[in-house]
Amino acid sequence: MPLLLRILCLCLSGMLLRPAFASDSESPKINSYKIDITAPGDVSDLLKSYLDIYKWRSQKNLAVDELQAAVERTPQDVTSLLSTEGYFKPEVNARIAQEGDSYHVFVTVNPGPQVHVRKVDLRLTGAVNEDPVYRDALLARLKRKPPLAEGAVFTQSSWDLYKRTTLNVLLSRRYAGARITESEALVSPDDAVVDLTLVLDSGPYYHYGDVNIKGMQRYPEKIVRDQIHLAPGAEYRRFELLNLQTSLQEMPQIGTAVVDAQLDNQPPYNAPIEIAVQEAPLQKLGLSAGYSTNTRYRGQLDYRYNNVADMGWVSTTKAVYEGLEQSFNTELAFPKQPDGYYHKIYFTGEHSIVQNLDTTTYKGGVSRTVNDRNIDRTLTLEYLSERRDAGDGNIDRPHSLSLNYQWIRRDLDNQRDPHKGTIWQVEGGGASGALLSTQTFIRLYSKGALYWPVGEEGIFIGRLEGGENFSRNPAEVPTDWLFRAGGSGSVRGYDYQSLGVKADDGTINPGRVLATSSIEYQHPVYKAWRGAVFADYGDAADTWQTWQGHTGVGVGARWISPVGSIGADVAYGVTDARWRFHFAMGLAF
Structure with missing residues (x-):
């Protein structure tokens, strides 16, 4: 049995x-x-x-x-x-x-002795044998790291995994109709060995057929068809269908998408592709409220329209009011092109009063982004004009036409609640004083976070951040391209952006160099709640010679909510000898 x-x-x-x-x-x-x-x-x-x-x-x-x-x-x-x-x-x-x-x-x-695998007889039948080179490469791949090899302990779960894994390898490319035709585990209890036999019929070699799209009524079909790179006649590859389905579901115009191959049973064995989509609403209005110890109370209004000019262009407008910062942003994003790139144009107005520095900024630009699995790459051309008032009668009016490149890699086991993995961001850009800019500068910046499991339940989080602006006069460089530190997500134990270049009147101006770091350990306390201990160290300054590290240590609580991590910390700033409370939502990065 x-x-x-x-x-x-x-x-x-x-x-x-x-x-x-x-x-x-x-x-x-x-x-x-x-x-x-x-x-x-x-x-x-x-x-x-x-x-x-x-x-x-x-x-x-x-x-x-x-x-x-x-x-x-x-x-x-x-x-x-x-x-x-x-x-x-x-x-x-x-x-x-x-x-x-x-x-x-x-x-x-x-229990007696455990049975070990004495022999594994794996055989392939069907059209796969018509291409010996591909068949032999397939067999070599299957035998490289099998879930159940000769000499291994036999269990029902490992045998099931072996059959499932072997079949999936065959199904993943060319042979979409592959099936198991014989499966036998012949056990000899007296000898404590088992002989395994697995025979798979590859079925015919399938090629892509025509693509049929269903469900597009509100938006132009072109925005979906531009995402399809399945040439009729090309060999069937399951991962391409999965990637296409993921790409479609990420589009703001698509609620859900199912990409499936319909297999013909007669020569020439085509696999027509059927895409069934459920469209998202034409408009979306969002209201939200919150609180952060960095910028105080927060209210936000979002409006999105998904079909500007009946071209599938997406218009987004966002207004944010916070105690220390206010902003208005509008952008027009275009559907992803066949080469995988997104483009958008945007305009933003911002006002903030942070550490006695009153700043008003207007900026607009165009960006070009491509997503490659877990890596995002963005190139941005932006014009920025700023008014910076320290309250001492001197008002700086820097402006810049900058070109900036950003590279972000996310490799996490879970985006909402990571236990293992890394996030890394690298930026580089600059402006020329001879081209619509008050100062020539080059800016380099990078930050990264490491998540690592400790024991069965604990999590270690490490964070590094560093940057430098190469310029002669920082007063002629917009604040966006300079650095300040302090607060949640930076150096806890210090007020928001309170680490920088301190003026005689107490104003904290942005500096040209930045370096911060953090280590944190989290441990489950009750259900979705965790306790945390941490130490932060860092500073922002005008030069590396004037950079002075500031230490913050403390404890905190984390609630892993359905929308992400929400944290509250009590931190002691060693330099100021003061305790401060920090509240934040999202990853430490």
Whole structure:
């Protein structure tokens, strides 16, 4: 009997027998009983999860006859369970004893030797054999790191994984109709070995057919068709369909998208592609409110229109009011081109009063972005005009026409709640004083974060940030291209952007150099709540010679909400000898 069928029969037997015994009114009833099991740790854990004698312990008014029947079935049940883990000759003893008014069940298990794989016979039939070079490369790939190799311990889960993995490799390219035609695990319990046989029929070699798009009514079909790079007649590749589906679902005009291949059963064995989409609403209005210790209370209004000029262009307008900063932004984004690039034009107005520095900024520009798996690359040409008032009677009016390149790589196990992985951002750009700019400068900037699991539940987070603006006179460089530090997401224990170039009147001006770092450890406390301890160090200054690191240490709490991490910290700024409270939402980066 196949191993999975044994487990199914085991589960069904428990379900069917229990009601029959429960209806026996003559059998004494009990509300609890003890169980002692003697077995190796991994075996004991498996049995505790599946045996009826464990599942029924909390059942009230359980008939003694029912418990007795479960105990009598236990050796058979244990044998069936252990066979899934490669134990085919276990010795099992189970008995029940009455101790006064209660009962005690004793189970002793000697699992015996685990079965090992002696031979794996993998064969391919069908059209794949018409191309020996591709077939041999495929077999070499399958044998390179198999889930179940000769000499390995045999388990039902590893055998299932081997079959599934092998079939998926064949299905992923060319042979979309591949199937398993023979699967056998021949066990020799006396020798503790198993011989495996797996035969797969590749089926015919499939090529892409025509592409049919369904569901486009509100938006032009062209915005979807421009994302399709499946040339009719090219070989079928499943990952290309998955990538296309992901790309479509990221479009603001698309709510959901399903990309599927319809396989022809007759030569020339084409695979027509069917794309079914559900369109997103034409307009979207968003209102939000929040609070941050960096910029105080926050209110935001967003409006998006997804089909400007009936071309699928997306217009977005956003107004943000915060206690220390206010901004208005409008942009026009164009659909992704066949070469994978996005383009947009934008205009932004901003006003802020931070550390006694009153700044008003207007900027507009164009950007070009491409996403390649987990890497984003953006090139931006921007004109910026700024009014900077320190309140001392001197008003700076820097402006710049800058070209900036940004590269971001995200490699995280989970975007909302990462436990392992990295984020890294690198920027480089500049402006020329001879071209609509008050000062020639070159700006380099980078920051990164590392997430690393500690033990079974803890998380270590490390962060580095650094930058430098190469210019002669920072007063003629807009604030966006200079640096300040301090606050949540920077150096905690200090006020928001309070680390920089300090003027005589106490104003904190932006500097030309920046370096900050942070280490943090988080540990679960209760459900979605974590505790945190951290230490931050860094500063922003006019030059590296005047850069002085400032240390902040503290503790905090993290709530992993459905929309991301929300954190509250109490930090001590060593330089100022003051405690400060910080509140933030999102990743530490």
